[in-house]
Amino acid sequence: MQLGIQQLSDAVGIGVDTLRVWERRYGLPCPTRDGRGRRQYDATQVELLRQVRQLQLAGWRPQRIFALNASERADQLRQLQPDTAVEASADWLSLPVAQLQTQLRAQLNQLGIEAFVVRSALPLLAQMDAGWCSGRLTIAQEHLLSDTLSAVLQDWMAGQTPSAAPDLAPARCLFATLNGERHRLALLLAAALLRSRGLNGLLLQEPLPVSEVAPLVASLELSAVALSFSSHYSARQALADLQLLRRQLPTRVRLIAGGQALASVARLPGVLLCHDLRQCAPLYRRLGLETAPVMIP
Incomplete structure (x- = not known):
């Protein structure tokens, strides 16, 4: 079975833009062309890219991954298996x-x-x-x-009751994804964590056009916006969207962003970046939320 590039992206969990960059830079994926010159990918390409994706999840950078051939990548995955086992007590x-x-x-x-x-x-x-x-x-x-x-x-x-100091309105945040982003679980996790620290807000079920975020924030008098960008979202587009939103939003409105599309971004002016939900303490402090440590049993 032959796949188009969007189908390949869906099958391996890697964004289309990333696949195109890798094809130019590393020669993988390696497409054939149909009669109209469109890229086509077979099952071998899917399997090779799944290897790459698994090594990425283990913390490997693309340059290190693509320095290996397919057999060497498979060997590395076998060696990494005991170290990358998840913490859950069950399958x-x-x-x-x-x-x-x-x-x-x-x-x-x-x-x-x-x-x-x-x-x-x-x-x-x-x-x-x-x-x-x-x-x-x-x-x-x-x-x-x-x-x-x-x-x-x-x-x-x-089931959570909004929290606020007696003399202050509760901080309110818009939790949203933008058009083109199909994954929102990470955003939902972030919303739950921030809710536990006193940041209440509106969690949208459907993606928004970027042009509608600022008007919605103004109409609801929100104090923060949190966005999530998965690996399926173009990293370049995510940066452009965030820069545009920072210009459109009042300076008093905090802009929070995270997700795999931003994994390589160390700093973005005017944006609070959260790369790891296990390490939210710096984000809590910058938002002025409760920062008492929580013991993880």
């Missing part, structure tokens, strides 16, 4: 959905939201990424697992 992907949801709810109630994110939610996402890269998960299964975790988190957030 989440093997559980029936109803049982998974029950276990996630029980762990959330037992651990509290911050420990739950570290010990349950992020390991589940890691297993989903690995399952996707290895071909173990289908698109339907990945969506079902994502929806299950989303439901648990949204139910928890719905």
Whole structure:
């Protein structure tokens, strides 16, 4: 079966722009062309790119990955397997959905939201990424697992009472994705963590055009905007969107951003970057939120 570049992107979890850069720079993927000159990719390219994606998830940079041939990458994956095992106590992907949801709810109630994110939610996402890269998960299964975790988190957030000092209105944040971004689980996790520290807000279910963010913030008198950009989103476009939004938003409105598309960005003026949900303390401090440490059992 031959895939187009968007289908290849969906199959391996790597953005189209990134695939094009890698093709020019490293020679992978290596497409054939159909009668109209359009790129076509076979199952071999899918498997090779899944290897690359798994090494990325283990923290390898592209230059290091592409310095190896396919056999050497496979050897590295076998060696890394014990060290990159997720922290979850069970193979989440093997559980029936109803049982998974029950276990996630029980762990959330037992651990509290911050420990739950570290010990349950992020390991589940890691297993989903690995399952996707290895071909173990289908698109339907990945969506079902994502929806299950989303439901648990949204139910928890719905039960939280907005917090504020007696003489202050609660800080309010817009949690949103932009048009073209199909993944929002990381944003939902960030929203739950920030809610636990007193940053209340509006979590949109559907993506927004970038042009509509600033008017919405003004109409609702919000104090912050949080955006997430997955690896499927163009890194160049994410930077352009953030720079445009920073110009459009009042200086009093904090702009927060994170996600794999921004993983290589160390600093962006006027934007609070959060690269790791396990290490949110600096973000809490810059937002003026409660910063007392939370013990992770």
